[in-house]
Structure formats: C-alpha cells, structure tokens
Amino acid sequence: MRTRRKGGRPTIADVAARAGVSTITVSRALRDPARVSLELREQIDDAVRALDYVPDQHARALASARTNIIGVIIPSLTNNVFADVLRGIYDSVAESPYQVQLGNSRYSPIEEERLLGIFLSQRPAALIVAGVDQTERGRALLTSAGCPVVQIMDLSEDPVDMMVGFSHKAGGHLVTSHLVAAGYRRIGFLGARMDPRTQRRLEGYRAALIDADLYDPRRITTTPASSSVSLGRDLLRDLLARMPDTDAVFCNNDDLALGALFECQRAALAVPASIGIAGFNDLEMMEAAYPALTSIRTPRYEMGQRAVQMARAALAGQRPERRTIDLGFELKARASTSRND
Amino acid sequence: MRTRRKGGRPTIADVAARAGVSTITVSRALRDPARVSLELREQIDDAVRALDYVPDQHARALASARTNIIGVIIPSLTNNVFADVLRGIYDSVAESPYQVQLGNSRYSPIEEERLLGIFLSQRPAALIVAGVDQTERGRALLTSAGCPVVQIMDLSEDPVDMMVGFSHKAGGHLVTSHLVAAGYRRIGFLGARMDPRTQRRLEGYRAALIDADLYDPRRITTTPASSSVSLGRDLLRDLLARMPDTDAVFCNNDDLALGALFECQRAALAVPASIGIAGFNDLEMMEAAYPALTSIRTPRYEMGQRAVQMARAALAGQRPERRTIDLGFELKARASTSRND
DNA sequence: TTGTAAGCGTTATCAA
DNA sequence: TTGATAACGCTTACAA
Numbered sequence: 001m002r003t004r005r006k007g008g009r010p011t012i013a014d015v016a017a018r019a020g021v022s023t024i025t026v027s028r029a030l031r032d033p034a035r036v037s038l039e040l041r042e043q044i045d046d047a048v049r050a051l052d053y054v055p056d057q058h059a060r061a062l063a064s065a066r067t068n069i070i071g072v073i074i075p076s077l078t079n080n081v082f083a084d085v086l087r088g089i090y091d092s093v094a095e096s097p098y099q100v101q102l103g104n105s106r107y108s109p110i111e112e113e114r115l116l117g118i119f120l121s122q123r124p125a126a127l128i129v130a131g132v133d134q135t136e137r138g139r140a141l142l143t144s145a146g147c148p149v150v151q152i153m154d155l156s157e158d159p160v161d162m163m164v165g166f167s168h169k170a171g172g173h174l175v176t177s178h179l180v181a182a183g184y185r186r187i188g189f190l191g192a193r194m195d196p197r198t199q200r201r202l203e204g205y206r207a208a209l210i211d212a213d214l215y216d217p218r219r220i221t222t223t224p225a226s227s228s229v230s231l232g233r234d235l236l237r238d239l240l241a242r243m244p245d246t247d248a249v250f251c252n253n254d255d256l257a258l259g260a261l262f263e264c265q266r267a268a269l270a271v272p273a274s275i276g277i278a279g280f281n282d283l284e285m286m287e288a289a290y291p292a293l294t295s296i297r298t299p300r301y302e303m304g305q306r307a308v309q310m311a312r313a314a315l316a317g318q319r320p321e322r323r324t325i326d327l328g329f330e331l332k333a334r335a336s337t338s339r340n341d
Numbered sequence: 342m343r344t345r346r347k348g349g350r351p352t353i354a355d356v357a358a359r360a361g362v363s364t365i366t367v368s369r370a371l372r373d374p375a376r377v378s379l380e381l382r383e384q385i386d387d388a389v390r391a392l393d394y395v396p397d398q399h400a401r402a403l404a405s406a407r408t409n410i411i412g413v414i415i416p417s418l419t420n421n422v423f424a425d426v427l428r429g430i431y432d433s434v435a436e437s438p439y440q441v442q443l444g445n446s447r448y449s450p451i452e453e454e455r456l457l458g459i460f461l462s463q464r465p466a467a468l469i470v471a472g473v474d475q476t477e478r479g480r481a482l483l484t485s486a487g488c489p490v491v492q493i494m495d496l497s498e499d500p501v502d503m504m505v506g507f508s509h510k511a512g513g514h515l516v517t518s519h520l521v522a523a524g525y526r527r528i529g530f531l532g533a534r535m536d537p538r539t540q541r542r543l544e545g546y547r548a549a550l551i552d553a554d555l556y557d558p559r560r561i562t563t564t565p566a567s568s569s570v571s572l573g574r575d576l577l578r579d580l581l582a583r584m585p586d587t588d589a590v591f592c593n594n595d596d597l598a599l600g601a602l603f604e605c606q607r608a609a610l611a612v613p614a615s616i617g618i619a620g621f622n623d624l625e626m627m628e629a630a631y632p633a634l635t636s637i638r639t640p641r642y643e644m645g646q647r648a649v650q651m652a653r654a655a656l657a658g659q660r661p662e663r664r665t666i667d668l669g670f671e672l673k674a675r676a677s678t679s680r681n682d
Numbered sequence: 683t684t685g686t687a688a689g690c691g692t693t694a695t696c697a698a
Numbered sequence: 699t700t701g702a703t704a705a706c707g708c709t710t711a712c713a714a
Contacts, residue, residue: 399692
C-alpha cells in the first residue's frame with residue numbers, strides 16, 4: 001500500500017474516525033441531518049468543528065454526478081444592464097447552497113456555444129443564459145442539458161425550459177409612441193451593437209411610427225460598434241447632419257441617450273423644446289441628468305432574482321405552472337420629452 | 342458487481358478501449374502530447390473525436406488535487422470600475438486553459454473571508470483579490486493558500502504574494518494639486534462608500550491641500566451610501582448649502598462627478614468658471630460630457646490582464662522578479678477644470 | 683438509524 | 699514510451 005499525497009486537509013474519514021461513526025453517517029449528517037440521530041449528529045458536528053472540515057466539492061461532484069454550480073452566461077460585463085442582472089443573481093444565490101459560474105460570451109453566439117459546452121461538461125445544477133437567440137447547436141445543448149435552464153432578458157414563443165424577461169419590441173413601441181404623443185413628429189433612432197434585443201426594440205420603434213404614419217427609415221442611425229456615451233454623441237451628430245429637422249430620438253439604450261444629451265448641450269439645442277431624447281433601461285443616472293431623461297425601466301435585478309428562484313424551485317422538484325414569466329417594463333416619462341414643461 | 346449510473350458520457354476508458362491503449366496513455370496524450378508516440382496520439386485523437394469525449398473536471402481535480410479555476414473576488418458588480426477589471430481578466434483567461442470563478446464580496450470583509458474559504462476549499466489554480474485590506478483571517482487564508490495570489494487595484498508594502506495596482510493616495514493628491522494649479526482655492530471633496538481605496542484618495546486630497554495651505558475639513562462631504570450619479574447631485578447640493586463659496590470639487594469617483602455636473606447645470610452654476618469639477622477613474626463618459634470632465638485615468642483593464650498574466654507565469658514556474666507592479670495613473674485635465682478656456 | 687462495499691473518472695506511483 | 703494498480707474523497711446501492 002503506497003500512500004499518495006494526503007494533502008493535509010481533513011477528509012470525511014477523519015471526521016468519522018473522530019466521531020466514532022462511519023463515513024456515510026457523516027455524509028448524511030452533513031447533507032440531511034434529519035436522517036441521523038441527534039446524538040451522533042452532535043458528535044459529528046463537534047468533530048467537524050474540531051477538524052475544521054470542509055467537504056471536497058470535486059469528490060462530491062464525482063460521486064454524485066451533481067454539483068451546486070449554477071452556470072450563468074451573459075454577453076457583456078461592461079454593459080450596466082447585465083451588472084444589475086448579475087446582482088440579482090448573486091444576491092439570490094448568496095442565501096443558498098449554490099455557487100455561480102459566470103461566462104462572458106462577448107455577444108458572440110459561437111463563444112456562447114463554446115461556453116455552454118464547457119459548462120455542461122461540469123454537470124451544473126442549473127443554467128441561466130441571456131437571450132433567446134442561441135445557435136442551433138447551442139439550443140440543442142441546452143435542450144439536452146439535463147438540468148433546469150432559464151433564459152432571461154427576453155421572451156420568445158418556445159422556451160428551451162423556463163424563461164423570464166420582457167418584450168423588447170413592446171418596449172421600443174411604447175417609448176416611441178410616447179414621443180409621438182408628446183408631439184414629436186420627426187423621430188430618429190440611435191442604435192449600437194445591434195444585437196437581437198436591440199433589433200427588437202428597433203422593430204417596436206418602426207411599428208409605432210408606421211402606426212402613426214411618421215416612419216422615415218432615413219432617421220435610423222445604427223452602428224455595430226459597442227454602445228457608449230461618446231458613441232451616442234457621435235450618432236446624434238451624424239443623424240442631425242443628415243436629417244437636420246429631426247425633432248426627437250429614441251436611443252436604443254441609456255448610454256447613447258446620455259451622449260445625445262451632451263451633444264445637444266454642446267450644439268446649444270434645447271432639450272426637450274427643440275429635440276426630445278429618450279433612452280432604454282432606465283439606469284440610475286437617467287433621473288439625475290439635467291434635464292432628467294425619459295427611459296423605459298426594465299426589471300433587471302428582478303430578472304436575475306427570478307431566474308435563480310425558478311431554477312431553485314425546479315431543482316426542488318417544484319416546476320412552476322407557467323414556464324414563461326413576462327416581467328414587463330415601465331415608461332418613465334421625464335423632462336427630456338416634456339415639451340410643455 | 343452492481344453497476345451504478347454510468348450517466349452516458351464517454352469516459353477516458355471508452356477512449357482508451359477504442360484507441361486500443363490504456364487509460365493512462367490517453368490521459369497523457371491529452372495533457373502532455375509530447376510524452377506519447379505520434380502513432381498512439383493519432384489513434385487517441387481519432388477516438389476522442391469519434392466519441393466526442395470531454396474530460397471530467399471533477400475527476401481530474403479529485404485525482405490531481407488541482408483545478409484550472411482562477412478565483413476572483415471583487416467587492417462590487419455594479420461599479421463600472423470592476424467591470425473593466427473583469428473584462429481584462431476574462432479576456433486574458435479566454436485564451437488559456439483556465440476558468441474564472443467570480444465572487445462578489447459586496448464591500449464586506451467578512452463576506453470576502455467567507456468566499457475565500459469556499460474558493461480555497463476547491464483548490465483553485467490561482468486567486469485574484471481586489472484590494473489589500475483583507476481581514477486578519479482573510480490574509481492568513483491567502484498566505485497559506487498554496488497557490489499564486491494576486492492582489493489588485495491598490496498597493497501596499499507587504500503583498501501576500503503578488504500585487505498589481507496603483508497608489509490611490511497619489512492619485513487623489515495629483516488631481517487635487519491640479520485643481521489648485523488651475524486656480525481654485527476652496528476645494529471640496531465628495532465621497533461615497535468610503536471603502537479603503539476611497540479613504541486613500543481622501544488622504545491624497547488632504548495632503549495636497551495642506552501642502553497648499555488651503556485645507557478646510559468642512560469642505561469634505563462623505564456618505565457611507567454606495568456611489569451613484571444622483572448621490573453626486575445630492576452631495577454637491579449639501580456641500581454648497583453648507584459652504585456656498587466652494588469653488589471646486591474633487592469627486593471620489595466619476596459617477597459623483599457626473600451628478601455634480603448635473604447639479605451645477607440645474608443650479609445654473611457655470612462649470613468651470615464658477616466651479617471646477619474633477620472625478621476619478623476616467624470612465625468613458627467623462628470625455629463625452631459637456632463640459633468634458635477632468636479625471637484620473639486608472640489602468641483598470643490592464644490590472645485585470647496583468648493579474649492573470651502574473652498568475653499564469655507563477656503557475657508556469659516563472660515567478661516575476663518584482664512581486665509588486667505599480668501601473669500608475671494619468672491626469673486627464675479637461676474643460677471642467679479649465680478656467681481659462 | 684447505521685453500516686459495508688463498490689464505484690464515480692481521473693491521475694500519481696511504480697514497474698517494465 | 700507504455701501500462702497495471704492504487705488512490706483521490708465522496709456518495710449510491712444494498713444490507714442489517
């Protein structure tokens with residue numbers, strides 16, 4: 001019998017020996033105390049404390065083919081939108097036995113597919129993925145994941161498993177209709193990145209303007225570059241150079257809206273009198289801006305929270321009756337689109 | 342012999358059987374191809390592809406007492422500062438065999454300690470932690486971690502292992518001196534959260550004003566609340582209510598600076614003529630603002646990148662000669678503090 | 683309620 | 699260069 005490393009850390013066998021019981025009893029006491037007599041349980045607890053024992057997750061995973069890892073895949077770390085979602089996820093997970101494993105797909109479906117493969121090979125307890133636009137193979141991987149899957153941030157007709165989000169198209173429609181109702185008539189669209197959710201907001205914009213008979217595709221200004229405040233400034237400048245009579249812009253997100261506001265200040269264009277500005281997501285700064293910026297408040301934190309809740313419920317055997325939860329959104333109409341104020 | 346689950350996934354034994362070799366040879370071919378003959382290697386590669394074999398990380402970790410996980414602990418997910426650091430980390434890790442495990446301590450040293458315990462129990466390949474202000478026990482855990490440890494975002498005299506950051510005190514000093522040089526004389530400080538790094542920036546502010554014989558503690562306005570744009574607005578309002586003759590503010594971070602700018606616009610206070618505004622970190626929006634906001638550019642992305650590089654080098658046996666890397670910072674003087682423009 | 687034995691999928695050790 | 703075997707630390711299956 002040649003011994004190997006025996007790294008030093010106490011094992012379940014050490015605890016068992018000290019408590020005078022078998023290893024399986026320790027295992028049970030740790031995972032399901034109710035199945036062990038009070039007496040033994042106390043001895044075991046003492047031994048665990050005395051030895052400072054911490055179970056080895058890898059051994060556990062290997063033996064049980066299960067982990068306590070909830071895999072999360074999002075497309076961006078920089079985008080504030082996901083920061084809030086992550087906070088919701090981390091806050092909910094913190095009070096649970098689960099751990100988060102976070103992947104950043106950088107808005108690349110291919111990278112998402114790769115991460116999915118890596119994550120699944122680790123037998124996660126559950127998976128939370130942003131968006132509903134996986135590649136075919138990515139979707140196949142999710143379908144056969146063998147664990148609860150929650151798609152977040154968006155809605156679609158055919159969830160892989162569960163889904164919590166809101167309609168981006170409806171959001172884009174609402175804010176655009178608001179601009180129309182506020183009296184604006186030559187309404188532009190500023191968009192960056194142009195990922196699927198952005199596209200849907202653009203669809204909403206288009207539908208609202210067609211409804212109002214105000215649609216003019218020349219007022220749509222987009223770029224594949226990633227969103228930023230300075231990009232908002234540049235896009236508005238471009239739009240106004242091409243279509244100087246534009247009297248409002250729906251900015252695909254709040255960073256762009258802020259940049260557009262700065263550009264108006266720079267160009268001495270009165271907001272909201274000469275030009276109206278609306279964003280999307282309602283990040284904290286929107287209300288603090290001067291003038292305060294109109295936006296669509298999206299349930300970011302809550303999506304993260306609910307996703308974890310749904311996953312945990314499924315893990316506990318309580319599949320929700322509705323697989324899809326529409327959390328909606330809310331128009332926050334502020335000074336930047338109030339012509340009468 | 343009662344068989345258990347045999348979940349379905351191919352194992353190294355399946356690959357070995359198909360390739361007509363032993364499992365250990367497959368193991369070697371996968372980890373260190375040079376140690377296996379070309380012929381067998383090809384057979385094994387074929388079998389791996391044919392079976393779509395993916396090694397089980399948990400079995401690997403159990404058998405080798407090693408993982409490919411780099412643990413990262415940061416205090417906030419919402420703060421943009423960390424988003425950039427994380428991007429640097431994820432980008433560097435993406436082109437490596439390592440994976441990130443991310444922990445959010447929420448600015449709580451106790452929570453950090455807890456996370457450290459959890460992470461270490463999983464035998465990470467390396468650990469990256471934000472800040473140098475761990476609890477005593479946290480520091481002890483890091484010291485005996487048995488893996489490379491990189492502290493980031495700050496500097497101190499006694500790194501646990503390796504360190505990459507910059508001096509927050511020097512940064513606070515520089516930007517404050519810049520305000521003095523720009524002609525401001527009654528310079529306030531706006532601070533939120535007041536974590537250790539914020540405290541050091543405040544120290545730099547204080548030292549610079551004492552040097553210039555302009556220090557007045559009544560101009561320091563702080564709150565333990567977490568930083569936000571609206572908080573910047575509120576803090577400046579408070580400060581001006583108490584000390585109306587304040588002619589400049591150093592805002593502990595860029596969110597506050599943006600809020601302060603909005604408050605000035607709201608109160609029709611000319612920036613930079615009546616009041617100068619400077620921030621810290623130089624987030625992307627600072628340059629786009631109107632007027633463009635002065636800030637200290639901090640090497641956030643690079644800190645993340647370098648931390649992973651240092652960890653990987655150490656893992657490869659190449660300990661760097663210098664354990665501490667000072668990445669410095671840069672003053673970005675802009676319109677918000679240019680009285681003469 | 684508790685225990686025994688086998689097995690999870692991989693790698694370290696030692697031998698050839 | 700290759701392989702046989704034990705071991706990693708835990709849990710499942712079955713038995714008492």
